[in-house]
Amino acid sequence: MDGRIKLPAEIEHVKQFTKFVRNFANGEGFSRRNIESIELVIEEALVNICRYAYNDIKGDMEVACSTDDDKQLIIQIVDGGKPFNILTVSEPDLTADITNRELGGLGVLLIRRIADDIKYQRQGNKNVLTLIMNDKGKQQSKKSP
Amino acid sequence: MEINTRKERDVTIVSVTGRMGEVTAPAFEEKMRKYIADEKIKFIVDFKELEYISSAGLRSILAIAKMLKDKNGTMVLSSLTGAVKEVFEITQFVSIFTIYDNTEDALSEI
Structure with a gap:
């Protein structure tokens, strides 16, 4: 089973994506707690696209869901914005106090x-x-x- | 998301119900800014009924905490559960905020 959804990269559409993925994961028998975690990572990834990928140009974002033989949920998120590799971004300093804690990241x-x-x-x-x-x-x- | 507020002594107890994400977090931040503008500076934020929080919610909480620090105010949190607690642990917000098991404990300490 697989499915996909593609909509303009705008915050107002994020909810439709999370609902779509939630329904998919639910159909695949994922637990409620895991579905909450899945919704969170989807929201975070899509909000980043909406906010930063396209600057002021209009663009789309697309999410495809599938499962593999190990019953893992595979979520593919595609956008046509500027290159952004989530794996190479530096993380905020988690030891900083309230005054020095960064709001981003x-x-x-x-x-x-x-x-x-x-x-x-x-x-x-x-x-x-x-x-x-x-x-x-x-x-x-x-x-x- | 729903926000309910009550007053105990000089402490404002803010209870947040539902989901605190990209779309809803600004309402929390705005409400807290209004209280602070109204000279309220001692808060317990009760998350007992909060089901979901994203980085947008965390940012709002941190922004308010920074603001209160500048005004010598206090904001403690109470009753974190499930997914919300996990997000606080991952981001180490547990180490920068004082968190109580319930609002009664928070009230007796603050």
């Missing part, structure tokens, strides 16, 4: 910690981000960096 951090595997490719003029989520043992193993 938390979304990327959450995606990196919560997704079980992440792949990034620049294909032509597109960013292709693949997030892999599995449905077992994740909560225990992802608590600390």
Whole structure:
């Protein structure tokens, strides 16, 4: 089973994507707790696209869901904006106090910690981000960096 | 997202229900800014009924905390559960905020 959704890269559409992925994961039997985590990484990735990928130009974002033989959920997120490799962005300093804590960078951090595997490719003029989520043992193993 | 507020002594208890994401977090931030503008500087933010928080929610909370620090105010948090607690742990917000198990404990300490 697989499915995909493509809409303009605007914040007002993010909810439709998370709903789509939630329904897909639900149909594949993922637990509620895992679906919450999946929704979070989707929101974070798509909001980044809406805010930063296209500057002032209009563009689309696309999400495709599938599962593999190991029952892992594979979420592929594609946009045609400027190159952005989530894997090479530096993380905020988590030891800083309130005064010195940066407001940015938390979304990327959450995606990196919560997704079980992440792949990034620049294909032509597109960013292709693949997030892999599995449905077992994740909560225990992802608590600390 | 729904925000309910009550007052105990000089403490404003702000209870947030539902989801605090990209679309809803600004409403929380705006409400808190109004309270602060209204000279309220002691807060317990109760997350007992908060089901979901994204980085947008965290940013709002941090922005308010920075603001309160400049005014010698206090904001403690209470009753983090499930996915919300996990997000606070991943981002180490647990180490920059004082977090109580419930609002009663927070009230007796603040």
